[in-house]
Each structure stands twice: as C-alpha cells, then as structure tokens.
Amino acid sequence: MEEEFLKQGLHSKNKIVFDFVFQYYYSGLCAYAETIIKEEVVVEDIVQDLFVTLWIKSEQLIITSSLKNYLFSSVKNRCFDYLKHQKVKSKFFQILKFPDESNEDSPENWFVQSELQEIIEKSIQNLPPRCCEIFKLSRLEGLKNQDIVKQLGISKRTVELQISNALKFLRKDLNPHLPMFVLSLLLK
Amino acid sequence: MKIRPIEELLPSYFNGVLNNDEREKVETWKEAIKENRQIFSDSLKAWEGIEYLRRMKKYNTEKALKKVNLRIEKSKSLKLFTILQKVAAILILPLLVATLYFATKSPTPKIAVTEWHTIKTPAGLRSEYILPDGTKVYLNSKTSLSYPIAFNSYTRNVKLNGEAYFEVVENKKQPFIVNTGKIKVEVTGTEFKASNYPGEDLTEIVLVSGKINLFQGDYSKEKEILSSMIPGEKAAFNEKENKIYFSKVDVEKYISWKDGILMFRDDSMQDVVRRLNRWFNVDIKLTGNKLKDYVYTATFQDESLIQILDLLKMSAPIDYSIKCRKRKSDNTFSKMKIEIIQK
Numbered sequence: 001m002e003e004e005f006l007k008q009g010l011h012s013k014n015k016i017v018f019d020f021v022f023q024y025y026y027s028g029l030c031a032y033a034e035t036i037i038k039e040e041v042v043v044e045d046i047v048q049d050l051f052v053t054l055w056i057k058s059e060q061l062i063i064t065s066s067l068k069n070y071l072f073s074s075v076k077n078r079c080f081d082y083l084k085h086q087k088v089k090s091k092f093f094q095i096l097k098f099p100d101e102s103n104e105d106s107p108e109n110w111f112v113q114s115e116l117q118e119i120i121e122k123s124i125q126n127l128p129p130r131c132c133e134i135f136k137l138s139r140l141e142g143l144k145n146q147d148i149v150k151q152l153g154i155s156k157r158t159v160e161l162q163i164s165n166a167l168k169f170l171r172k173d174l175n176p177h178l179p180m181f182v183l184s185l186l187l188k
Numbered sequence: 189m190k191i192r193p194i195e196e197l198l199p200s201y202f203n204g205v206l207n208n209d210e211r212e213k214v215e216t217w218k219e220a221i222k223e224n225r226q227i228f229s230d231s232l233k234a235w236e237g238i239e240y241l242r243r244m245k246k247y248n249t250e251k252a253l254k255k256v257n258l259r260i261e262k263s264k265s266l267k268l269f270t271i272l273q274k275v276a277a278i279l280i281l282p283l284l285v286a287t288l289y290f291a292t293k294s295p296t297p298k299i300a301v302t303e304w305h306t307i308k309t310p311a312g313l314r315s316e317y318i319l320p321d322g323t324k325v326y327l328n329s330k331t332s333l334s335y336p337i338a339f340n341s342y343t344r345n346v347k348l349n350g351e352a353y354f355e356v357v358e359n360k361k362q363p364f365i366v367n368t369g370k371i372k373v374e375v376t377g378t379e380f381k382a383s384n385y386p387g388e389d390l391t392e393i394v395l396v397s398g399k400i401n402l403f404q405g406d407y408s409k410e411k412e413i414l415s416s417m418i419p420g421e422k423a424a425f426n427e428k429e430n431k432i433y434f435s436k437v438d439v440e441k442y443i444s445w446k447d448g449i450l451m452f453r454d455d456s457m458q459d460v461v462r463r464l465n466r467w468f469n470v471d472i473k474l475t476g477n478k479l480k481d482y483v484y485t486a487t488f489q490d491e492s493l494i495q496i497l498d499l500l501k502m503s504a505p506i507d508y509s510i511k512c513r514k515r516k517s518d519n520t521f522s523k524m525k526i527e528i529i530q531k
Contacts, residue, residue, distance in 0.1 A: 022253050027244035034243055048252055052259045085416075113244040120241050139238045140245065164196040170238070171230040178237045 006067055013058050021067070022051055028112035029075050036079040046078045072110040119177045126173065127166055134159055135166040195227065202235045302340070308332040309350075312469030314445065319346070323364060326353040326446035328383070329466045343407055351383035353446045356398075365407055368393075371414070371425045371432075374401040381443050385466075391425040393417070394442040402432070450488040450496075457482045457504075461528070468493045471523045476530025479506065497526070505531040 009017025026047060033043040050071070054061065063070045124132055124140075137143045137151070138159070145159050152159075194217045200206050201214045218228045309315045309327045316326045319335055321344055327333060331350025339345070344364045356364045358377025366373040368384040368391050378398025384391040393402065395417045402414045402423060414432060417423060422437040444451040450467055452460055457479050461472045470493065474480065482504050488496055497508050511525035 019253060022256065023249055026249045026252055027247040030247045031240055031243040040246070044247065044252060048256050048259070051256050052263070055256075055260050056263050111240065111244075113241070116237060116241045116244070120238055140242050142242060160199070161196065163199045167199055167231055167234065168195055171227070171234040174234045174237065175230050178233055 003067060007063050010054060010063075011058055011061050013055065018051075018055060021071075024114065025068075025071050025112055026051075028110070028115075029071060031113075032072060032110060033075050033079050036076065037082060042082065043079075046082060047075060050074050050078060068110060068112075119174065123170055123173045124166075127169060131162045131166050131169075134162040138163055194224075195231075198228070198231050199235070202232065303337045304334045304347075305337050306332055306334045312467065314448070316446070319344075321359070321362075321364075322357040324355040328352065328445055329469065330385070345407075348382055348384060350385055351381065351445075353379070353381040353443050355379050363407075370404065370427060371423075372403050372405075372407070374403060374407070374411075374413075381446075389427040391427070392442075393423045393425075394437060394439055395419050395421050396439050396443060444487075448489060452484050452486050454483045454485055456480060457484060457528075460484050460500075464493070464496065469523065470526060472526045472528060474528050479528065479530045497528075500528075507531055 006017055006021060008014075010021065029047045029050075030040075030043050033046055034040065037043055037046070065073075124135060127135060134148060134152070137148050138145070143151070145156060145163075148154075148159050149156050194214060197206060197210055197214050201211065206214065218224055307315075307317055307327065309329060309331050311330045314326065314328055316324065317333075318324055320337075321339055323344070325333060328351035331348070331352055333349075333352055334347040336345065339362070342362060344359075344362055345367065346365070347367045354364070354366070354375070356375045356378050360376045364375040364377075366375070366382055368382055371384075371391050371393070373380070373382060373393060375398070378400055379396040380394060380398070380400060381396070382391070382393045393400070397419050399416060399418070401416045403411045404414060405411060415423070415434070417434075420436055420439055422435050422442065424433045424435070425431070426433070438453055441451045441453045445467075450463070452463075455463075457474060461474055464470070465472055484500070484503070486499065486503075491499070500506060501508065506528050508526055508528045511527065513524055514522045516522055
C-alpha cells in the first residue's frame with residue numbers, strides 16, 4: 001500500500017512524497033552509481049538529473065515495477081549513457097575502460113542507506129570500546145592506518161590487530177542479517 | 189580469544205595493500221579447506237557491506253535536495269516564460285498578417301542575402317560589443333568577429349578570428365553558433381571564451397558556465413557532435429594532429445583578459461612571451477635554452493610592459509634589452525623589439 005501511495009504521490013507532484021523518496025534513496029543510488037562510474041561529482045549529477053526529470057515529467061511517469069527497481073534501473077541506464085557519451089569523446093583523445101553492461105547485477109544488490117545503517121552500526125556498537133573506536137575511524141571515516149596511529153598514539157600493530165579482531169566479530173554478528181554482495185567493490 | 193594469523197591479514201587483503209607473498213598466503217589458505225572459504229566469504233561480505241555504507245554516508249542528501257529543488261524552481265519560471273512567449277505570439281499575429289499582406293503586394297520580391305558586419309580590435313587593444321540579440325562579446329587584441337546584420341530565425345551565426353569571450357543571451361530556439369574554422373560551437377545560453385589565432389594551429393574553447401556542443405560541418409539536426417563540454421573544461425583542437433584534447437582548467441586564467449587582467453599560472457616562459465607580445469603588440473625574443481623551462485605565476489592589472497619585465501627579472505635569472513624602433517620606408521615605426529637573455 002505504501003508503495004502505491006508513493007508512486008501516486010510522485011505522479012501527482014506531491015512535494016512531501018517527492019522529498020521523502022529523495023531522502024530515502026539518494027545516497028544509496030549514488031553509492032550504487034559509483035560502482036559503475038568512479039567520479040563522485042558525475043554520479044551526483046546523474047542522480048540529481050533523474051530526480052529533476054522525475055518531477056518535471058511526473059505526468060508521463062508510469063512505473064510498472066517497484067519504485068526501487070525503477071530508480072535503480074534508471075540510474076544504471078543513465079550511467080551507461082554517460083559512459084557511451086564519454087566513449088564518443090574518447091574517439092578523439094583517449095581510450096576509456098568500458099564496463100560490461102551485462103555485468104552480474106540484480107535487484108538484490110541494490111540498497112539504500114537505512115537498510116544497511118541500522119544493522120551495521122548496531123553490530124559495531126557491540127564491539128569492545130577501543131576496538132569500536134579504531135574500527136570506526138578506519139572503516140566509516142576512511143582514515144589510513146598511519147593516521148590512526150598518529151591520532152591515538154598507539155602502535156601500527158595494535159591498529160591492525162584491532163581491525164582484524166573487529167572483522168572477525170562482525171563477520172559472525174552481521175552474517176545472518178546481510179544480503180550477499182556481488183558488487184566486488186574491492187576485489188578485481 | 190586467539191586469532192589465527194591468516195585472518196589477521198584479511199583487512200589488508202581487502203584493502204589491496206598486501207605484498208605478493210602475503211597475498212598468495214591468503215589465497216592458498218582460502219582454497220585449502222571449505223571452512224576457510226566460508227570464513228573468507230563471510231568476512232568479505234561484512235567488509236563490503238561496511239564499505240558500501242561508508243560510501244553512502246559521504247553523500248550529503250540535504251544539500252543535494254536543495255540543489256534539486258532549486259533546479260525545479262528554475263524550470264517552473266522557464267515554463268511561465270514560454271507561456272508569455274505564446275501570449276506575445278498571439279498579439280503579434282494580427283500585425284504579421286497585415287505586414288504579410290502589404291509585403292506580398294510589393295512588386296519586386298527581394299532575395300534574402302545575408303549581409304555580414306565585421307568588428308575588429310587592433311593589436312594591443314581590447315574591446316567589448318553588444319550583438320543584435322543582446323549577446324555581449326569581449327574581443328581580445330587583434331581579433332575580428334563577423335555577424336549578420338540581422339540574425340536569421342533559426343540560428344545566430346558568428347565567425348571568429350582571434351580570441352573572444354561570449355556572454356550569450358539564452359534562446360534555445362535559436363542557438364548561437366561560433367564558427368572558429370574547423371571547429372564550431374553550439375550554444376543556447378552560456379559564458380565561454382574561444383580563440384583561434386591564425387598561425388598558431390590551435391583552437392581553444394573554455395567553458396565558464398552553461399553548456400556547449402562542439403561540432404564540425406554545417407549546422408543541422410543531424411550535425412556530428414564531437415563532444416559537449418561542462419563548465420571548467422577546456423577543449424584544445426590541434427589542427428596539425430587533427431585531435432581535440434579536453435582538460436579541467438582554472439577558467440579565471442583564460443578569461444581574465446576581458447577585465448584587463450593579465451594572468452599567468454605556472455605558464456612556461458614561451459607562453460608568457462607569446463601572450464605579452466599580443467597584449468602589448470611588441471616582439472619579444474628569448475635567447476638561451478634553459479629559459480624555455482622556467483614557469484611563471486603572476487597577475488598583472490595596470491603594470492606597464494617595462495614594469496612587468498622588471499618583475500620577471502627579479503624572479504628569474506634573466507635580463508632584457510630593448511632594441512631601437514626602426515622607421516620604415518612609409519614613415520611608420522616597426523614594432524618594439526625586446527630580447528630576453530638568460531643570465
């Protein structure tokens with residue numbers, strides 16, 4: 001019922017619904033687009049463009065699938081359009097790597113922030129305090145190990161150990177709640 | 189809790205910072221028994237999930253929403269504008285019918301010939317003009333710009349020789365087209381500069397705001413668009429290589445001349461001299477091989493050529509001498525000649 005309400009709201013230019021959908025999906029759509037295009041600025045432009053079009057052309061909006069499916073597929077198509085355009089450019093000055101469009105990618109790989117945030121942050125809070133602090137600095141704030149060493153005045157070895165301890169704990173704690181990622185964000 | 193050493197390596201493995209030996213160690217361990225593989229894939233899953241969350245958190249949703257709302261507001265006012273246009277068209281229609289009636293009655297039908305008007309700036313001077321459509325152009329030294337006395341109703345065509353900065357009045361229905369020779373620029377409303385000085389084999393286009401398309405050949409719906417550009421981008425077309433190079437640039441450096449400011453940002457001495465020559469209409473020569481490697485950063489506004497040369501002298505081991513100007517047979521004087529020498 002809620003899904004239909006949102007679609008109807010978008011269709012009839014309900015600003016509250018629009019803002020809600022934007023806030024709910026924005027960061028997830030950006031992070032997803034980032035797996036296709038590496039530049040954050042471009043990614044944000046693509047997702048924002050999608051929402052502007054969604055509003056302006058709302059009368060013509062027909063969503064047959066789920067809203068989530070519609071938004072993520074649209075972002076994906078826009079990303080590939082962008083890359084194709086870049087490829088035309090590259091004819092003139094450089095050759096760009098073009099990811100495979102048939103890439104393994106199914107709706108199970110699409111997440112929004114709220115879906116991950118709760119389970120992950122709850123698990124991290126369950127770590128021993130020092131371990132939790134170090135892990136957060138490393139994984140959520142993206143600090144390098146050397147920076148943590150400097151900031152906390154502890155040895156590099158301690159940092160590494162705490163992070164691997166945390167991972168060991170989290171893989172057990174998170175596993176039942178996490179969907180499988182086939183995104184290969186990290187591994188080539 | 190005792191942790192097995194291999195598991196200790198996993199975070200670094202996922203981060204891609206292990207050396208070859210250690211990486212192989214992890215991979216052998218992973219393939220050894222089923223249990224290890226399970227530990228590995230569970231760890232990867234947790235790691236990726238957290239990485240994914242970190243990426244999401246980087247994005248500032250509130251800021252983005254404000255931006256989107258602003259764009260939506262803009263599109264609304266645009267709509268109102270098109271409605272007003274329609275109203276205006278209805279008002280004009282009766283007038284048009286009357287005009288057509290009298291026009292068709294005139295005995296000799298005229299063939300429309302585009303009459304071109306050319307504006308020029310002499311060497312060493314800069315100027316600004318307003319074109320018939322309200323577009324503002326700044327012309328740099330030794331530049332000419334041709335435009336039809338009346339733009340046709342489909343396009344606004346201009347031809348450029350030299351360097352100019354355009355503030356194009358927006359009109360999506362009548363794109364503004366700058367012909368720079370080999371490369372043409374299509375604009376609907378935007379600020380950018382273009383240069384194609386003869387004898388340099390280089391056409392440069394720098395976009396400040398808005399959006400432009402580069403194309404070749406005649407303007408039509410089927411025109412071959414080479415590329416579109418985004419603000420802050422520079423396109424450099426090299427005629428000899430027949431190639432376009434795109435780069436992100438500090439636009440200020442490329443457009444400051446329109447406000448009478450001469451700006452150098454890590455520019456080679458050769459570039460500095462080339463621009464000084466054009467700016468002051470002089471002839472500076474560089475003597476000494478190492479001179480070409482110097483890079484220079486400075487901003488000048490009201491300085492005279494001599495003041496600039498003196499400042500150059502203070503920041504690089506160079507000296508300069510000014511040659512006497514020669515009186516030519518037609519009683520005019522030759523350009524001022526200056527030689528910059530490596531000390």
